[in-house]
Amino acid sequence: MLVAYAAGELDLETAGALEGHLAGCPACRSLAAEQAAVWQALDAWEAPAISPDFNRRLYRRIQNEVRLSWWERLTRAFRPMPLRQALPLTATAGLLLMAGLILHRPNPVAPARPRAETVRAEQVETTLDDLELLRQFAPAGSAEGGRPDAM
Amino acid sequence: MGVAAAALDYDAELMLRVRDGDGASFGLLLEKHRASVIHFVYRLVQEQPVAEELAQEVFLRVYRSRSSYEPTAKFTTWLFRIATHLALNWLRDEKHERGQERLDDGSPDLPARQVPDRRPSVEQDLVYRVKVDQIRQAIASLPEKQRAAVLMHKYEEMDYSQIAKVLGCSESAIKSLLFRAYTTLRARLAHMGNI
Numbered sequence: 001m002l003v004a005y006a007a008g009e010l011d012l013e014t015a016g017a018l019e020g021h022l023a024g025c026p027a028c029r030s031l032a033a034e035q036a037a038v039w040q041a042l043d044a045w046e047a048p049a050i051s052p053d054f055n056r057r058l059y060r061r062i063q064n065e066v067r068l069s070w071w072e073r074l075t076r077a078f079r080p081m082p083l084r085q086a087l088p089l090t091a092t093a094g095l096l097l098m099a100g101l102i103l104h105r106p107n108p109v110a111p112a113r114p115r116a117e118t119v120r121a122e123q124v125e126t127t128l129d130d131l132e133l134l135r136q137f138a139p140a141g142s143a144e145g146g147r148p149d150a151m
Numbered sequence: 152m153g154v155a156a157a158a159l160d161y162d163a164e165l166m167l168r169v170r171d172g173d174g175a176s177f178g179l180l181l182e183k184h185r186a187s188v189i190h191f192v193y194r195l196v197q198e199q200p201v202a203e204e205l206a207q208e209v210f211l212r213v214y215r216s217r218s219s220y221e222p223t224a225k226f227t228t229w230l231f232r233i234a235t236h237l238a239l240n241w242l243r244d245e246k247h248e249r250g251q252e253r254l255d256d257g258s259p260d261l262p263a264r265q266v267p268d269r270r271p272s273v274e275q276d277l278v279y280r281v282k283v284d285q286i287r288q289a290i291a292s293l294p295e296k297q298r299a300a301v302l303m304h305k306y307e308e309m310d311y312s313q314i315a316k317v318l319g320c321s322e323s324a325i326k327s328l329l330f331r332a333y334t335t336l337r338a339r340l341a342h343m344g345n346i
Contacts, residue, residue, distance in 0.1 A: 003333050007304070034341035035333060041343040042305050042336075044279070045286045047190035048199045054189070055181065058207050062214055 002028070006035040162226030169217045177217075181210055184227065187307055188234050194302045195238040196245075197287055205241060209234045224316060231307070231317045235299050242295060282343060289339040296320075297332035304329055 168176035193202035303309040315325045
């Protein structure tokens, strides 16, 4: 309360009651006097004058920032990432790549496309062989669909 | 503080206009609060160029936050929260780098004493400088929260409730903080009496 009293923050009634107490209490009176002295002493500390170009410097910084943020928006996609962000991302990407390589190993046999071609050629060859076989083993006159004139 | 209560806060209204793209309202806010922010930060860090640099950062942050600004607290509470945060961070970094030796340095930033009728004599000026230096050192010796609380209470004339909101404490914690701070200051400065 003595702090508030010295600062003049107490309402009249409370201040009056406190003064009544101070009149009969030397210890509190001494404390109140010391607090008042400190409060007054602090008034002596004035802050220096503000630089006349304070506003100009601030507005220039704001202007630069606005210009920068416009440019940043434009170049954000091409900007290298900070190392702190890039490291975990790179590590994660590396792990995913390794996991992908391990789990999805390419087939050691033949590449898909040539294999498909091989399969197709084999199939054609087999079919031709089968037809030949059919022709060879088919009863005469029925091998080519039962052509009566072939007889 | 709700939106209705914030409607009483003219500064918050100005800030809402800044949010809507009114640069002139930012100018008004700057003019209104520039001195108090710079002086507050100066008394915290006790170096004028640093104080101005940090105050620039305070207003820059206010400007940057314009698009997301919501008047959930009194404008000056928000403003001084930013200022206190920046100044105390600077002090921590500085303390880390240089220790406390700076606080015992001379006082190159002391303003010339303003005596209304005539120039102070060399002796008067010297006495004044010694006393102000004692005040500076006494304030600097306080723990950072006590220091910020005393500066807001004494020089910015903030009430306990607002100081509590700026420092993120309860009102009773601020009363206790101020009591301890002034007890320390009484021990160091009460002998001064009238300067």
